[in-house]
Amino acid sequence: MNILYDARVDGPLPVVDKQALLLALRTAVPDLEILHHAEDLKPYECDGLSAYRTMPLLVVLPERLEQVQTLLGLCHQHGVPVVARGAGTGLSGGALPLSQGILLVMARFNRILEVNPQGRFARVQPGVRNLAISQAAAPHGLYYAPDPSSQIACTIGGNVAENAGGVHCLKYGLTVHNLLKVEILTIEGERLILGSDALDSPGFDLLALFTGSEGMLGIITEVTVKLLPRPQVARVLLASFDRVEDAGRAVAGILDAGIIPGGLEMMDNLALRAAEDFIHAGYPVDAAAILLCELDGVEADVREDCDRVATVLRQAGAREVRLACDEAERARFWAGRKNAFPAVGRLSPDYYCMDGTIPRRELPRVLRGIAELAAEYRLRVANVFHAGDGNMHPLILFDANQPGELERAETIGGKILELCVAVGGSITGEHGVGREKINQMCAQFNRDEISLFHAVKAAFDPKGLLNPGKNIPTLQRCAEFGALHVHHGQLPFPDLERF
Amino acid sequence: MNILYDARVDGPLPVVDKQALLLALRTAVPDLEILHHAEDLKPYECDGLSAYRTMPLLVVLPERLEQVQTLLGLCHQHGVPVVARGAGTGLSGGALPLSQGILLVMARFNRILEVNPQGRFARVQPGVRNLAISQAAAPHGLYYAPDPSSQIACTIGGNVAENAGGVHCLKYGLTVHNLLKVEILTIEGERLILGSDALDSPGFDLLALFTGSEGMLGIITEVTVKLLPRPQVARVLLASFDRVEDAGRAVAGILDAGIIPGGLEMMDNLALRAAEDFIHAGYPVDAAAILLCELDGVEADVREDCDRVATVLRQAGAREVRLACDEAERARFWAGRKNAFPAVGRLSPDYYCMDGTIPRRELPRVLRGIAELAAEYRLRVANVFHAGDGNMHPLILFDANQPGELERAETIGGKILELCVAVGGSITGEHGVGREKINQMCAQFNRDEISLFHAVKAAFDPKGLLNPGKNIPTLQRCAEFGALHVHHGQLPFPDLERF
Known part of the structure; x- marks a missing residue:
């Protein structure tokens, strides 16, 4: 699978003499564990975004601060790029190694x-x-x-x-x-x-x-x-809706009432059916959307807030509001949500998880936009999101073995992010830019803003050795990518008025 | 009065030809209002920290974005420093003008x-x-x-x-x-x-x-x-204590109970007596300290939280806990706190307001330290603070007409801030560094950190024209100031063990 993969690193990377580097490292930090055989490097070729893979030049596994300090000094001296990583669970390829760089694994700093x-x-x-x-x-x-x-x-x-x-x-x-x-x-x-x-x-x-x-x-x-x-008690309400828009209005209603839930999550019909099939959480499979609203705090406050939220939910058009009757049911309600990604994965050979953020009030319009784009590109999209934050995770379902599906998934994914930017949102909520969304940064920011990012980067790392090619695109990349700069919604998304 | 005033601007300021600049400005931005006569400039010679005064070279009062844009372009081209200001209420001299710079007043952008x-x-x-x-x-x-x-x-x-x-x-x-x-x-x-x-x-x-x-x-x-x-209701509790330490423990107790008050303020005996004399807020003048705790939200939550907070307060040793019985009493309780600074000003010809932040747990130790420093330097210090945040405002009382008092106030002020840094806190909570605390920055940060601040500044403003000499000291200034670098409490405050 090769979705959205862009092999070019921005700007020429220096070719590093692996043997000379290895020797220099062993001399400078004799007790540092270094992996350099292909079979040892293999497990480190990607992070949680497995569609992007590169074999690192070397992997180092330091245990002490002084080792890292000496290593960095050496890399700085010789101009060797360094990519740091922890457990490698990131979803945007932020810890993707460089073929001409050192992968610095900090996992042993675990005290x-x-x-x-x-x-x-x-x-x-x-x-x-x-x-x-x-x-x-x-x-x-x-x-x-x-x-x-x-x-x-x-x-x-x-x-x-x-x-x-x-x-x-x-x-x-x-x-x-x-x-x-x-x-x-x-x-x-x-x-x-x-x-x-x-x-x-x-x-x-x-x-x-x-x-x-x-x-x-x-x-x-x-x-x-x-x-x-830790909050004394936490209760969760499950509300089901016949129309996704009503669920969106309920989110606004809860927050307008001055209530700040511990969690406020939405799933659309495709996502909730997948989760129900997988987890048997007790979700109503015929609902257009469900909301999960968790309230936490002290007993009396939570009881009061539950009543108020239930009222708001019903006023917004919820056809049913259920309070988890015990801890086991509460855990089930959440298990469905937390396993939504793997559950959707059971519906389709491949899926691509997006991570856009939008102003909450734009939820109905963006949902309509996603539905129309899905129809146009003949792909299913399941929607799971942190509704309270306006952080959406549309999951684009496709089959990489069907000719053209991968490309269509790539196209619709890019369009969804551009739609998020066009309504005043952003291309990432919590997964980061990493390698995956580097082209979309050209849509999010203008030339001056990207130049400023580079200047700030240079203030910390003048030689550009720390994780190059991630997060901030070069201006050259943006020119080649030919991004429509839909800056903070000032320039309209071409199709925005449709939705 | 000249307290803490340091006339040196870091590094040489270019000498600007005032008439040439005026002409250039009038040509480039014909409709820009410019003040240049001494009597017109006088009202702008200081901000809320009136101990620091400098006459600006010119004052400009733009009304449109394009005027500011052209002005900045011109200043950039000719290397003229620019200090921006709004209402000039700042308390750290952040908007103090430069004798060789333009004061850019943004007050007319008021839509x-x-x-x-x-x-x-x-x-x-x-x-x-x-x-x-x-x-x-x-x-x-x-x-x-x-x-x-x-x-x-x-x-x-x-x-x-x-x-x-x-x-x-x-x-x-x-x-x-x-x-x-x-x-x-x-x-x-x-x-x-x-x-x-x-x-x-x-x-x-x-x-x-x-x-x-x-x-x-x-x-x-x-x-x-x-x-x-806006919260539906807000209630305020007033608790009085015979020992300041007990009030400190009550603050910790409230927050440990998972309650986040809308406001949580402490005043010591000197401060609360001054406020009571001035405002007649109803404070118990024989208390060593009082706490004001405001709870806001929906009716039932607030009622419940008031009961819980009252219990915590009594457990911590409050000798009396009063709930403001109506809005008028609530307003009075707050009026005393909000007028504490002018109230303290009635006790003494001059006072100097500090703004240190400390980890909350260090409150008792820092209060002991301040009391001992006050005794040592024979000056009274009133304490008013945002207790929940650990943001302290010690008010040092002195008489600038008494020989030596100003210098002692200056010394004790510096020592209090160094004490804040030594226990892991910082030299400012909400008033900023500005011109006033620029030397103390040398105690807060090490050489590498200050260099990094300058590099970040240069990423935005390579010529260093925006508000030079504020906020971030030059390394040369730190060398001259000879700061003990009590970095994040790692190097002990010489007298820390005393308190």
Whole structure:
């Protein structure tokens, strides 16, 4: 499968003499584990976006800060590109290796250095798994809020690099909102601290700039995350609708009432049927759409909010509103949602997961647009989304073995993202740009804005050695891609008025 | 008064030929209002930090974007520094003019361009006053959350430049958390959009980087802010304590219970007595400290939370807990707090307001430290703070006419900020660095970090023409200042163990 794959790295990559590099590394860092045989490199040729594959030149697995520092100094000196990765669960090819670069695997930095219940923070190494932080904090009644679907496997370093979200980020924020401090190494091996133990930090907000920068500005060596008290109770309501638009109005109604649910998720008929077949969550398979609304907090507040949300849902046209009657049913309701991607995968040999964000009010129009594009290109699209955030995950179903389907999937995927930009949204919510959406960045930003990104990148990494070819396209790429720059909706999407 | 004033601008400023510049400006932008007589310039010689004064070379009062664009192009071409300002209410000298620079007053950009109740945002020009946004949104039941004390007068452009806070930022966040999008002009006159109408934006987070950058990266020309539904009810509890430490523990207790108050403020005995004398708010004048805790939301939630908070307060040792019995009493409780600064001003000919942030858990230690420093330097210090955020505003009382008091106030102020840094906090919470705290930045950051700030600044403004000499010190200044670099508490404050 080769969907959307673009083999060109922007600009010429230097050809590195592998044997000379290996020798230099072994001399400089004798105790560093280095993989260089093809069979050892194979498992590292892709991340969670398996459609993109490249064999790295070398893989290194450091265990100590000094090893990373020396390695970076050497790469900086010799002009060798470096791609950092944690567990490799990313969905946009952000950790895709370079054939002429080193893949720096930070997985062995997996120690929890401190859990501080008074200060409500945890200080951890970058290779610690997201869920492991919450597990370590649990004895104190605390947890780390951002919960990407991959939280069992993904590492906090990768979460910071991609500014990961999750089903609870409407209420609890993205990774950037749950960080206090990040320690990094620059490509020159300098150790910097971004942020502070206090809630604000003077000077420019480099912590926010760094979060989500996809490994292009520095290598993360330590992360201090905020911990929150675990809510006393969480209840989930399931509402079913005969019309997708009504579900969209219900989302607006809940938020307009000043209620901030712990999670607010929507699935359309194709997605919910797939999930029901797979998980038997108890979803109404004849509904056009369902909403899952979780309310968490203290008992009395949650009870009150459940009543208010149920009223709003009915007013918006819900034909049925069910409160999960116990923890087991609540877990089932969520299991259906959390397994929606693999469930949809059972309907089709291949699917392509998109990650656009739109202003919430544009939900009905964008859904109509997606339906029309699906009909036009004769492909099915299942819609699963973080409705509260306006973060959509359309899943484009196709069969790569059918001639033309892959290309049609690629085309419709690009059009959906351009539609998101045209209504004032963006090409990614929580999966990042990585390698996958680098061309769409040309539609999102203008020439001056992309130049500014490069200038900021150069402030951290003047030689451009950290994860080159990801996240920020070159101006040359944009010229070749010939993007229609539908900047923040100012230039209309050609077909926007149709929807 | 000359407290903490440091007349040196970092690096040599070019000497600008005022008459030639005036002529060039009048030719390029014939309809631009320009002030150049000493008597016209006088009102602009300082901002809210009146201890720092400089007469600007010229003041310009543009009304249209194109005027600003042409002006900036001309300044860029001729190497003339530009300082932007809104209402000039800032408390750290961020809008202090330069004797060889243009003061760009954006106050006439005062139109509210759009209030969108469906999208829950308002699009406004930078000279719109903070409170005017909430007033325009009020008919839709919406408001703009950040509420600095100066909200009647301060402009949204200045709020963005300083990342302003307010008494409600514990729950509703700083300015950066309430923005969707900012349009700026670079010093070269390029128009850029940072952020998007959706909740996330791909690429580096330049919106967060820009917010709080104190006019050093670009000129704000339009701001899109988020609007929130106004809470149905708000109640405030007043708790009095015989020991300041108990009040500190109560703050931790409330937050540990998972309650996020709309506001959570502390005042010590000196501050609350001053406020009571001035406002007659009904504060217990014999208490060592009081806490004001506001709870907002829907009726039933707030009632429940009030009960829970009252329990926590009593457990922490509050000798009395009072719920404001009506709106009038609630307004009185807050009026005392909001007028604490002028109230303290009645106790002393001069006072100096600090703005340090510390990890909340360090509150008791830092309060002990401040008390000991006050005794040592024979000055009174009143403490007023956003306790929930760990943002302290110690007010140092002195009389500039008494020989030596000003110097002692200056010394103790510096020591308090260094103490904040030593316990892991920072030298500013919401007032910014500006001109005032530029030396303390040398204590907050190391050489590599300050170099990185300069590199980021250069990415936006290579010639360094935007607000030079504010926010980020030169390395030379730090060398001359001879700062003890107490970086993130790693190097101990010399006297830290005392407290």
